[in-house]
Amino acid sequence: MLDELKNLEYYGNKESLLFFICDVIGYGKIKSKDAKVVCEHAPGKKHLSVEDLTKYCLALGWIHLSDNRISVSPSIIHLLNDKEKLNDTLILSTVKQLFNEHILDSNMFFYDSVRCCYAFRNELLPLSLSTVRNMLISQGFLMPLRDTQGTRFHISPKYETLIAKYCKSNRKQFSLKILKEQIEQNEIAGEEAELFVLSYEKKRIGKPLCSNIKRISEIDVAAGYDIISFESSQSQELNRYIEVKAVSSSGFYWSSNEYEIARLKGKSYYLYLVELSKINEPDYSPEIIQDPAMNVMKSDRWLVEAQSYFIKHI
Known part of the structure; x- marks a missing residue:
């Protein structure tokens, strides 16, 4: 599912993502060419790539494309009037799929005792999925910290419980797998x-x-x-x-x-x-x-x- 996101040169952000889902597509269906026209005439959205946004949202299951018409997935359509709740749901969906497809695992997260927060080992994320990382930064899930040691990423405190849930589940699955193999x-x-x-x-x-x-x-x-x-x-x-x-x-x-x-x-x-x-x-x-x-x-x-x-x- 996430293979479509590899090497996707998309430089969008949270605002353009939510605008595309809530305002361009909305509750109905819209042709791809009409979506491009809407973006071209929307203030500040002229350079928004409808094609890349469509690929991104399709890969994560947030929209459907049929007969060249785009519609929002029923799983999130009820959140179109609350963009912050929608953003939280999209983050949860992204993290869940990254764990399910073993792109993220518990070894990629650790506690930074100096900053008193949980951190993310960015070097373990495939470079081909940098688009996903950049979107998660824009959405407020990852917080970049630049210092003399380079750029590091911390998990927003708002999402620590989410990461704890998936790390625990991931370790359990991994431990059971190792235990089974060892037995x-x-x-x-x-x-x-x-x-x-x-x-x-x-x-x-x-x-x-x-x-x-x-x-x-x-x-x-x-x-x-x-x-x-x-x-x-x-x-x-x-x-x-x-x-x-x-x-x-x-x-x-x-x-x-x-x-x-x-x-x-x-x-x-x-x-x-x-x-x-x-x-x-x-x-x-x-x-x-x-x-x-x-x-x-x-x-x-x-x-x-x-x-x-x-x-x-x-």
């Missing part, structure tokens, strides 16, 4: 690591017991471990509880539930740390830690960091 990547890595350990254990134990080794995480994700195996090929029962972790140099996460199960199982519980980049190497073996509740949590070899805390009244 999917972790699931893929986790499954690959578990399948490797399952194969590793079956080779370690050998026949006939290997057929009884189970990957229980496929069914019970809350068990606190992923694979149930045997301590040795001489074992009479499944007595090795294995939690598999696909690891990297950044470490790994261990849930409170997994820790509690490890603490209860003691020496029967194992962590298998798998480096996925090495599983195709001949004779690669995962790092195996028996009784991690003791040998990880109470060891000087490991740095354990609490990422968050659950707190409640007692």
